[in-house]
Amino acid sequence: MAGRVSLFVTCIVDQLFPRVGLAMADVLERVGWEVDFPRAQTCCGQPAFNSGYWDEARPVARHFLKVFAGAEYVVVPSGSCTSMITHHFEQLFAGDRAALSEVEALRPRVWEFSRFLLEVAGVEDVGARFEKVVTYHDSCHALRELRIKEGPRRLLRHVRGLELREMDTAEECCGFGGTFSVKFADVSGAMAATKIDSILRTGAEAVVSIDSSCLMQIRGALERRGAAVETRHLAEVLAAQ
Amino acid sequence: MKPIPVESIQKTLSNDPLGEAIYASTGRLMAKRAAAIPDHLREDFEQWREQANRIKRHTLENLDYYLELLEERLRARGGRLVYARDEAEVARFITRLAKEKGVRLVVKSKSMTTEEIHLNEWLEKEGIETVETDLGEYIIQLAGERPSHIVAPALHKTRYEIADLFREKLAVEREEEPERQTLIARRVLREKFLSAGLGVTGANFVVAESGAIVVIENEGNARLCSSAPPVHIAVAGIEKLVPRAQDVAVFLKLLGRSATGQPLTVYTSFLSGPRRDGEIDGPQEFYLVLLDGGRTKILGEPSRRESLYCIRCGACLNHCPVYRKIGGHNYPWVYSGPIGAIITPQFHGMEKDWWLPFASSLCGACGEVCPVKIDIPRLLLELRVEAVREKIRSGEARLEHLAFRLWAWVMTHPRAYEAAGLFNLVLRDDETGWKGQVPGPFRTGPLKEWLRFRNLPAPPAKKFRDLWAARQQREALKE
Numbered sequence: 103m104a105g106r107v108s109l110f111v112t113c114i115v116d117q118l119f120p121r122v123g124l125a126m127a128d129v130l131e132r133v134g135w136e137v138d139f140p141r142a143q144t145c146c147g148q149p150a151f152n153s154g155y156w157d158e159a160r161p162v163a164r165h166f167l168k169v170f171a172g173a174e175y176v177v178v179p180s181g182s183c184t185s186m187i188t189h190h191f192e193q194l195f196a197g198d199r200a201a202l203s204e205v206e207a208l209r210p211r212v213w214e215f216s217r218f219l220l221e222v223a224g225v226e227d228v229g230a231r232f233e234k235v236v237t238y239h240d241s242c243h244a245l246r247e248l249r250i251k252e253g254p255r256r257l258l259r260h261v262r263g264l265e266l267r268e269m270d271t272a273e274e275c276c277g278f279g280g281t282f283s284v285k286f287a288d289v290s291g292a293m294a295a296t297k298i299d300s301i302l303r304t305g306a307e308a309v310v311s312i313d314s315s316c317l318m319q320i321r322g323a324l325e326r327r328g329a330a331v332e333t334r335h336l337a338e339v340l341a342a343q
Numbered sequence: 344m345k346p347i348p349v350e351s352i353q354k355t356l357s358n359d360p361l362g363e364a365i366y367a368s369t370g371r372l373m374a375k376r377a378a379a380i381p382d383h384l385r386e387d388f389e390q391w392r393e394q395a396n397r398i399k400r401h402t403l404e405n406l407d408y409y410l411e412l413l414e415e416r417l418r419a420r421g422g423r424l425v426y427a428r429d430e431a432e433v434a435r436f437i438t439r440l441a442k443e444k445g446v447r448l449v450v451k452s453k454s455m456t457t458e459e460i461h462l463n464e465w466l467e468k469e470g471i472e473t474v475e476t477d478l479g480e481y482i483i484q485l486a487g488e489r490p491s492h493i494v495a496p497a498l499h500k501t502r503y504e505i506a507d508l509f510r511e512k513l514a515v516e517r518e519e520e521p522e523r524q525t526l527i528a529r530r531v532l533r534e535k536f537l538s539a540g541l542g543v544t545g546a547n548f549v550v551a552e553s554g555a556i557v558v559i560e561n562e563g564n565a566r567l568c569s570s571a572p573p574v575h576i577a578v579a580g581i582e583k584l585v586p587r588a589q590d591v592a593v594f595l596k597l598l599g600r601s602a603t604g605q606p607l608t609v610y611t612s613f614l615s616g617p618r619r620d621g622e623i624d625g626p627q628e629f630y631l632v633l634l635d636g637g638r639t640k641i642l643g644e645p646s647r648r649e650s651l652y653c654i655r656c657g658a659c660l661n662h663c664p665v666y667r668k669i670g671g672h673n674y675p676w677v678y679s680g681p682i683g684a685i686i687t688p689q690f691h692g693m694e695k696d697w698w699l700p701f702a703s704s705l706c707g708a709c710g711e712v713c714p715v716k717i718d719i720p721r722l723l724l725e726l727r728v729e730a731v732r733e734k735i736r737s738g739e740a741r742l743e744h745l746a747f748r749l750w751a752w753v754m755t756h757p758r759a760y761e762a763a764g765l766f767n768l769v770l771r772d773d774e775t776g777w778k779g780q781v782p783g784p785f786r787t788g789p790l791k792e793w794l795r796f797r798n799l800p801a802p803p804a805k806k807f808r809d810l811w812a813a814r815q816q817r818e819a820l821k822e
Contacts, residue, residue: 120807144754154727158751165755246707275664279704284792291796322797325777
């Protein structure tokens with residue numbers, strides 16, 4: 103065994119897309135890591151944080167820090183939730199020295215899934231087979247806050263049978279944005295439409311991302327349009343054999 | 344507190360030619376910017392951004408010193424510095440001067456600061472004809488609209504609309520070719536330059552050490568506005584100062600590339616005071632009006648101060664997926680897009696424009712392209728906190744506040760979380776199916792909004808934690 107990782111599956115995967123969490127566990131085990139799931143975990147606090155309710159986000163973030171305090175590595179199937187922890191906890195706890203030192207202590211051990219595979223586990227080929235044409239959607243927080251751009255593509259290029267086709271708006275936001283998607287539903291819907299057009303132009307059979315929230319927006323809009331394009335989290339593609 | 348202008352946004356979104364014009368024009372500007380920052384320049388560009396940010400920070404932290412220096416140097420060159428607290432003071436100064444000189448016609452070059460204070464309206468009210476001489480601004484003025492973009496004010500207009508506008512307002516043949524439209528405007532405007540008694544420009548930068556203003560442009564109209572009429576007045580916000588002329592260099596490299604993808608704009612004018620003895624051109628009198636207009640209030644908030652670093656390049660608008668859908672006119676002020684979303688509530692008060700910081704998916708594109716590295720995403724988040732505080736105070740966020748408090752309680756009590764299942768209350772399903780509709784009673788609030796454009800994933804009966812427990816059991820049996 104290479105070591106032990108604790109899964110933070112995120113609330114959206116836990117509640118809506120549990121297979122993404124299982125796929126992530128499968129891949130991590132396949133490349134030699136021991137996996138555990140701290141059952142007391144809930145959410146990182148981002149929904150309240152992004153909505154301006156920092157007083158409500160703080161206890162939830164504190165709960166996260168407590169649950170994962172002893173973890174060797176925390177692996178997260180989301181760029182957005184990872185960034186909340188590694189980039190925004192500091193902002194949320196500004197002035198709270200005790201909380202900040204906990205954040206400092208945990209931060210280097212919190213990893214977005216694809217980056218963990220490449221930079222900690224040191225694997226590019228996880229032995230996956232997925233025989234479809236796919237296009238990759240850059241989720242905003244992964245791209246601009248975590249600077250994740252090439253990594254997931256590198257992992258995809260090693261998947262047998264997979265053809266990666268870039269869309270012309272890969273870096274453009276899908277329009278999800280948390281509560282933005284319902285506060286400004288019209289704008290969010292229009293942004294999704296632009297994304298969908300771009301996806302359809304590639305002729306891809308599946309859209310892949312490292313964030314289930316973007317995929318929920320994209321898939322929801324694809325379904326509404328009746329387009330037969332699947333959405334897959336990167337973990338699901340890498341778990342496929 | 345004012346509601347989100349949903350109807351107006353919907354109107355824009357359902358107007359296809361308008362939507363295409365905005366999306367295509369901003370897309371072109373994005374491509375031009377990208378082409379102007381090729382790979383070999385990227386590292387330099389990052390250093391320029393850093394340097395520009397430091398210059399702005401330093402200047403604003405020492406603004407009192409630089410303002411005094413500027414006043415002294417400007418006076419030595421024969422110019423006059425006028426401080427204006429608000430738009431009325433600017434307007435009073437300019438109208439009084441115009442009347443003193445018997446000016447009937449004012450020519451203006453493009454200036455967001457004068458848009459901000461509605462200078463044209465003030466002057467027209469006093470019976471002074473005011474003509475915008477930047478082509479885009481001229482089009483907007485003829486149409487009776489306000490600019491929809493900081494750099495490209497008529498970005499929302501197609502050439503066909505401009506053809507109709509020119510025919511109607513200027514009594515000319517309908518002309519769809521942009522080059523010919525430009526010639527029509529040029530003919531009209533040349534006359535105006537020659538007969539105007541007063542020229543008004545903005546200033547992109549004000550150099551404290553030399554008392555010079557820097558005006559950049561592409562059409563040459565600002566140069567005419569500042570030299571053809573006998574009097575030149577430049578209007579600028581107090582945040583436009585830079586210490587030395589050499590500090591301008593880095594901003595010039597950043598501004599053209601960020602705004603239009605130009606390494607340098609066509610004209611860069613350093614204007615220092617009126618015509619001196621022995622010089623053959625330039626205005627006889629020069630005034631620099633420095634506007635506060637709410638800026639000192641922001642200056643006094645260290646965590647917000649960087650909002651004033653903006654050099655009005657428009658890059659954050661071009662790269663904002665929200666701006667690219669709704670355009671500038673859905674924003675309540677002349678400053679639109681991400682920069683408008685952070686400065687408008689700071690200038691006008693949160694109670695009026697609370698929704699602006701929320702008009703963002705927090706994608707971060709604005710922060711990535713800002714040439715002076717304003718952390719717009721951070722400011723959006725922090726202003727949201729202030730907006731929520733304001734809404735709670737005014738009693739307008741009761742339900743939302745309660746919802747988040749309940750959410751926080753559930754999220755800190757794992758057992759309650761497992762029992763409640765956040766997304767689990769509605770439409771539990773054995774297979775994650777995508778629902779186009781939910782039963783009537785649930786068709787409300789956020790769910791209803793979601794379902795207007797997207798299907799909804801029905802929550803599976805088994806959560807990850809259930810599947811994980813089963814998986815662990817299987818593993819244990821295997822061993």
